[in-house]
Amino acid sequence: MTSALWVTVLILAFANGANDNAKGVATLRGSGLASYTTTILWGTIWTLIGALLSVRFGVKLISLFSGHGLLPGDTAGQPDLLLAVALATAATVLLASRIGAPISTTHALTGALIGGGAAAVGIGQLRLELLGKAVVLPLLLSPLISLGLTLILFPLISPFRRIVDTCVCLVRREQAVISGQTLIHTQDIRPVDLVIGTTSECQRISTDSRIIPLNLIHWVSAGTMSFTRGLNDTPKITALLIGAGSVLPEKEAVFGVAFAMALGGLVGARRISKTLSEKITPMDPVQGASANLITSILVSLASRHGMPVSTTHVACGSLFGVGCLHKSKTDWKQVLNIILAWGITLPAAVMFGGLFYLLLKVLL
DSSP: HHHHHHHHHHHHHHHHHHHHHHTTHHHHHHTTEEEOOHHHHHHHHHHHHHHHHHHHHHHHHHHHOOTTBBBOOGGGGGGHHHHHHHHHHHHHHHHHHHHHHOEEEEEEHHHHHHHHHHHHHHHHSOHHHHHIIIIIHHHHHHHHHHHHHHHHHHHHHHHGGGHHHEEEEEEEEEGGOSSSSSSEEOOOSOEEEEEEEHHHHHHHHHHHHHHEEEOOHHHHHHHHHHHHHHHHHHHHHHHHHTTTTSSHHHHHHHHHHHHHHHHHHHHOOOOHHHHHHSSSSOHHHHHHHHHHHHHHHHHHHHHHOOOOOOOOHHHHHHHHHHHHTTTTTTTHHHHHHHHHHHHHHHHHHHHHHHHHHHHHHHHH
């Protein structure tokens, strides 16, 4: 049973990476700064670093999602129950990843715990009141907070748009006809000009110009967001192994989950990246960086205090805030589809949790 649980938890971690690794870096692709491959690789690297460090900073989340407190007595540590929870969560997240729906692994895991626990001991034995303050409230409030902060903070950041959107261009001299934009001329033996301006200005100067973007704030914010996601999600998945009394120490369990999560991001994150970067709203690098920084701050604070917020909800809340800035260009139908997927996640995971537990009882 322990081996089966280990394999299932690693599959769940893989599914989590496929659904979540692109969320921190989707704005890089959406604002045209990088390709899908580059953004997913960048997000996966920082997710892995955050996941590995969660062994030090994610202790509270491991305790919460091992089932202790929600389930009575020794029920929380039953390997067959935790195996059912892992199977149900993995099935929910893999299905969502397959159709390109950015759902919350936290939401799916919570539903699977409820469904599996109800099948094991009855709904009346569950301490559902614990979920209200510790799980449900953070999940509901986090996207609203991130949306509101995006709308409040973006006007404050907007004046610095030109600084963030600055680039360096190497332009052939015979094509460099600019009104006051050329800052440094090279020697005659090198017929090029060094130009500093925005990306759009460089492109107007010459389609043959070599543009080197300096949107470091955006890249750093995307990496930070991916880092905090790994920090917040890894303990939740590892909790299933710890709760069942895994034969491996906690550190090795976290490392196994971390690398499976990274592999899932490299292999299967493209569909979610496409949904978040192209199908919600257009954005520029400043807006993308603002959304990422807000998400990073909220998720970091949540991880520090053991609050299981959904990175998906926080990230999408920020993107919805950007969408409010582009009302006429935002695909509100896509926004509604994402919110609908969030609403379906919990009951679907509850159903899968109960079904997998009953199926395991029959088979085992």
